[in-house]
Amino acid sequence: MTGPAYNSTELLICSAARLMEDGATAFIGTGIPMLAAMLAQRMQAPNLVAVFEFGGTGAVLEELPRAVGERRTFHRALSATGICEVVEAAQRGFIEYGFLGGAQIDAYGNLNTTTIGDHDRPKVRLPGSGGGNDVGSLCWRTIAIMRHDKQRFVPQVDFVTTPGYLSGPGAREAAGLPRGTGPYRVVTNLSVLGYHPQTSRMQVLALQPGATLDGVIENTGFELSVADRVEQAAPPSDEELRILRDEIDKDRFYI
Amino acid sequence: MEILDSGVGPMLQPPDLDSLRELNRRKPKTLIDKRMSEAEAITRFLHDGDYIGTELYGTVRCPMSLVSEIIRQGRKNLRVAGQGVLELDMLIGAGAVQAMDLTYMGLEVYGVSNCLRREVESGRLSPVVEWSNAGMAWRFKAAAMGVPFLPVRSMLGSDTLKYSSAKVVRDPFTGQPVCLLPALILDVGLIHVHRADIHGNAQVDGITGFCVEMARASKRLIISTERIVPTDEIRAHPDRTIIPYYLVDAVVEAPFGSHPGEMAYDYERDEDQIREWVEASKTPETTRAYLDKYIQSVKDHAAYRQRIGEARLKALADAVPTAGGRRS
Numbered sequence: 001m002t003g004p005a006y007n008s009t010e011l012l013i014c015s016a017a018r019l020m021e022d023g024a025t026a027f028i029g030t031g032i033p034m035l036a037a038m039l040a041q042r043m044q045a046p047n048l049v050a051v052f053e054f055g056g057t058g059a060v061l062e063e064l065p066r067a068v069g070e071r072r073t074f075h076r077a078l079s080a081t082g083i084c085e086v087v088e089a090a091q092r093g094f095i096e097y098g099f100l101g102g103a104q105i106d107a108y109g110n111l112n113t114t115t116i117g118d119h120d121r122p123k124v125r126l127p128g129s130g131g132g133n134d135v136g137s138l139c140w141r142t143i144a145i146m147r148h149d150k151q152r153f154v155p156q157v158d159f160v161t162t163p164g165y166l167s168g169p170g171a172r173e174a175a176g177l178p179r180g181t182g183p184y185r186v187v188t189n190l191s192v193l194g195y196h197p198q199t200s201r202m203q204v205l206a207l208q209p210g211a212t213l214d215g216v217i218e219n220t221g222f223e224l225s226v227a228d229r230v231e232q233a234a235p236p237s238d239e240e241l242r243i244l245r246d247e248i249d250k251d252r253f254y255i
Numbered sequence: 256m257e258i259l260d261s262g263v264g265p266m267l268q269p270p271d272l273d274s275l276r277e278l279n280r281r282k283p284k285t286l287i288d289k290r291m292s293e294a295e296a297i298t299r300f301l302h303d304g305d306y307i308g309t310e311l312y313g314t315v316r317c318p319m320s321l322v323s324e325i326i327r328q329g330r331k332n333l334r335v336a337g338q339g340v341l342e343l344d345m346l347i348g349a350g351a352v353q354a355m356d357l358t359y360m361g362l363e364v365y366g367v368s369n370c371l372r373r374e375v376e377s378g379r380l381s382p383v384v385e386w387s388n389a390g391m392a393w394r395f396k397a398a399a400m401g402v403p404f405l406p407v408r409s410m411l412g413s414d415t416l417k418y419s420s421a422k423v424v425r426d427p428f429t430g431q432p433v434c435l436l437p438a439l440i441l442d443v444g445l446i447h448v449h450r451a452d453i454h455g456n457a458q459v460d461g462i463t464g465f466c467v468e469m470a471r472a473s474k475r476l477i478i479s480t481e482r483i484v485p486t487d488e489i490r491a492h493p494d495r496t497i498i499p500y501y502l503v504d505a506v507v508e509a510p511f512g513s514h515p516g517e518m519a520y521d522y523e524r525d526e527d528q529i530r531e532w533v534e535a536s537k538t539p540e541t542t543r544a545y546l547d548k549y550i551q552s553v554k555d556h557a558a559y560r561q562r563i564g565e566a567r568l569k570a571l572a573d574a575v576p577t578a579g580g581r582r583s
Binding site for chain 2: 030031052053054055056066067068069070071073074080081082083084087091114119120121122123124125126127128129130131132133134137138159160161162163166171172174175176177178253254
């Protein structure tokens with residue numbers, strides 16, 4: 001038996017890309033979200049409006065950006081402005097999707113990209129919020145992209161850099177965050193997860209190819225709920241892989 | 256207003272709006288020639304212990320020639336508005352930074368910053384006060400508006416807020432909790448632009464990041480520019496002037512001033528040079544060796560360009576596709 005004909009980065013990109021709807025707005029950060037947005041535009045969502053934090057809106061993503069503010073993020077864009085304009089648009093409710101990542105995530109989708117260990121004398125100093133907190137606070141639906149293991153899926157994050165559902169239902173609104181916003185999906189190499197509508201806790205919606213429910217539970221450091229029917233996610237198609245490898249990331253900068 | 260929550264982070268640079276007004280009143284409003292070298296600009300306007308900020312996003316439009324001069328002159332105990340990649344990494348690697356308001360310090364696709372990890376995990380760089388990217392930009396915006404704070408709906412409920420110096424209050428109009436971000440006024444702002452005249456009227460091509468806000472939030476503002484252009488060229492397109500002369504204290508001509516970062520429409524970033532820094536930054540010894548080779552042992556930006564090689568720089572400029580267009 002041979003292994004899959006794709007690597008886990010390609011799997012994450014394809015899974016994230018499939019969540020994008022045509023015509024939606026999406027806040028795109030560096031790395032996998034850029035590739036996912038480009039793939040979505042070439043598949044089911046040609047009119048996906050890519051919004052980049054430092055000012056590019058509606059770029060034609062012909063070439064893969066290597067950084068969040070570089071010229072490809074506003075190549076033939078509809079507008080090239082600045083960070084205040086873009087994040088204020090999110091604050092007014094214009095941005096549907098936001099992508100997030102992190103070193104740790106908990107059952108409520110709270111994310112840590114700041115410190116492991118004590119804040120003032122950390123064991124590991126990570127980059128900090130960047131735009132993460134703004135995306136997690138202000139976009140309607142956020143999608144976290146993570147490798148799935150117990151070091152990352154933890155009972156309690158060391159630092160809540162970016163708010164998920166905080167301590168549970170109603171906590172975001174009580175903190176003053178905009179009504180109706182919050183975590184929507186977590187895409188991992190083992191599964192696609194959502195959040196239970198009543199408890200706001202993470203739940204398994206689908207298994208990635210080759211993964212088992214037991215494997216997902218074993219690699220998660222908190223109790224997961226499981227949807228009534230767990231779907232089987234389709235592997236990356238030949239077409240998706242061809243576009244990724246031959247068109248989007250020919251130089252293998254990311255994949 | 257009822258205060259519901261307060262961040263525990265110290266206010267590294269308490270805003271003094273009346274002093275800013277008085278300073279701005281004294282700034283020359285006539286069109287004077289503000290050209291000078293990096294060395295003169297840093298000597299005159301940037302001192303040990305200052306609170307400084309650089310305006311850029313990722314590796315784009317980095318004021319590298321100015322930052323190199325800060326390192327060359329051995330400035331110390333700087334407090335920094337921390338949003339950056341290469342330039343901040345080198346300042347931290349050089350041991351020039353004492354404390355930070357931090358939103359993002361990393362190497363983007365190349366991962367976490369080795370210099371930040373070393374300095375913060377050892378406790379040498381402290382305190383670190385947390386913010387979000389927009390949080391920092393909005394703090395500049397408050398200062399740019401000349402008001403003490405701005406209410407926003409980001410950062411709420413998070414440890415980012417807890418370890419900031421923001422406050423959560425009950426909005427006196429709606430009763431909802433809202434985050435108040437204190438204005439951030441820089442002692443010195445450093446911004447690299449595409450073109451400016453000798454008076455400091457500056458124009459940027461492509462996205463503007465947070466330079467509009469930061470320029471107006473700086474007590475002293477040093478502009479480096481790819482090109483000095485005649486004022487008539489500025490006057491031909493006044494709608495493009497996002498930093499007017501009266502904000503500016505120094506104009507430094509610095510072709511390839513963002514290298515190894517990029518400049519939209521002018522030149523691409525130098526991937527090999529960035530990788531060289533990323534590798535070098537992994538240990539204190541190799542960090543010092545890099546800073547010595549490319550900063551300490553070269554006398555100025557012109558000498559740096561020679562060290563990198565004009566042919567290599569030209570190749571970075573030639574690599575910019577003409578499609579996509581630029582407005583001159």
